[in-house]
Amino acid sequence: MVHSRMPGCVRFSIQWSDIHKPYGLSYPHVTNGGSKFINGHVLFRMGKLSESVCYSSTEASNRSNDTSAETCHHKGVRYYRIVLPVLFVDKTFTTTITIWPDADDDGNLAAAVRIAYYMIWWVLVSRSTNAYILAIATTICLSHQFQNLQSYFYSLERIFEDNELNQLEKEVKYEKSLKVGIKMHSDTLWCTRQCQIVYGIVYSGQIVISVTGLAVLMFQMLNSERTIPNTLAIFATAFTILITNGINMWSAGDVTVEATSLATAMYSSGWQNCEGAASVRIRQLLLVAMTQAQKPVVIRGCGITEMSYGSYLSIVKSSYSIFSVIY
Template structure:
């Protein structure tokens, strides 16, 4: 069926297993019915548990009694999990758009996808997703290790800082509830990683390779035209080029619409991650720099958490920027398709020169994804976030020294 089909079907199975629903575009073809009451109950229980955890973290920020380090963790995790819940609800609410995206991501340009390009895409997806998943769950492992360490030092077992159980409550009930909340966090991370973050990233990568495929298609038009015209049949070569060029324009318009759909479905995910990464980066650096009682395990935990939010933002922005870059490369491929060597064909054939002018004009305005309709999601924005975060950290750190 092709790499796109394999990737999307695998994701749909994973998303179905962690609760958000059936995102496959053919109802009942590969997965179960997410409208049946057992599955709806399963989804409701998971979302209710995630909300309970988030509310307990928010209460801990406003009403909890914790040492300095745990107070900082409470604020960081509360903000993080609020944004995680926003991202999960965004994906669930856009289920029908995402189903259509899945269908079009498989079908658009499918006929012209080259095995080598698809293997490169598959390798890029694997590398991006693997790096992100490893950093997230190694960071989570550090939270669990620190919870075990604290339980041996007289505190309760808790990987997150919540209003209940209290930090000073060492009863069996508190430890059991803390262990239960750890399981909720693990499931929440699975839902976030599979159905939101890595899935968004994968869609951006696949869309980038769609534009690479389209560029290769336009470049191939010149080879076909040159081969046919050299055989002595210039009229036939011009006719084939015109028909092929029309098909290329159709595919280009399909991809531009697909970019709009991806932005509509995942734009809030990208914008939320931009806010989370920017704020978390500054706050975590300040925790590490200003905390007077901080252990190596806690430094490692915060550093890995910092790496996770920054790496995810980098993967989002760089892949979104790649879509703009690859789309901008189409204008050259379109212009050098061989139109200038073609004779003008009589009606009902379309005027190839006008088609080229229209297509070049359109390609010179490549799609740019934006957060909050203002901030461009590109390489430059990622660098600005890093510089801005460090500058803000340096300013606050200097004033507090």
């Protein structure tokens, strides 16, 4: 039934009686000399998926008498061999294609090995996913902690608005509250340093994956066939990499932004309402705290790259630079 076969092309001449249509499928065809030609479709024969058919669009009426193979490409055959049986032949949808067993192997040993593969796969995926979730959640908590500190220092000025206390009691209460805020700031900085130690490898891995992944996708787009499925797959992968990297940069960059605003909140805490010796003590204490708060709080990946909004664009540019240098 197969007229000819060449690399990259399979040509069929199939009688209509060979095609079974139990699934209500519609096959565009051309009739000539009792033969039916299925153009650009995956064929179902005897209830199983056969191979795709490729023909040129010219001289369709003479195809049944032409025994020469025509050059064509059907890279989507493997995709249809997996997806279409799920829709029409009651097959399973296999997302992870292993070297062995094959997707069509329904044996007991194959099923047991496939279960083991999936268990190992889930362990690896869950570990990496949980690492990202913990890193993002921790940096979000840190950024909100710096926001809480800002609100706390801004609220200290209300102490001097309490008419039930005299000036001395107000100064004592303000100084005590100021020391509490400075202690909380010190604890938050310690948590930030611990976050850098614990999640530094996560951020470093994310940067390396983003740069290399985008560069590889550029090479793939340059060397692959210009088809809509290939383009959509490349853009979907690139979009996923950019979104994942952006979420990490966003949450870690918020820590830097909120920590930068803390010195202004300390300055606006109401120290100018103090008088005499209390004013000198509080100004000296506040000067040390503001000096510490003005130091940039930065979470880094790979030891050098700041996890910030500006670094997000730098990573994208680095991927294109690698692509330009190699190509």
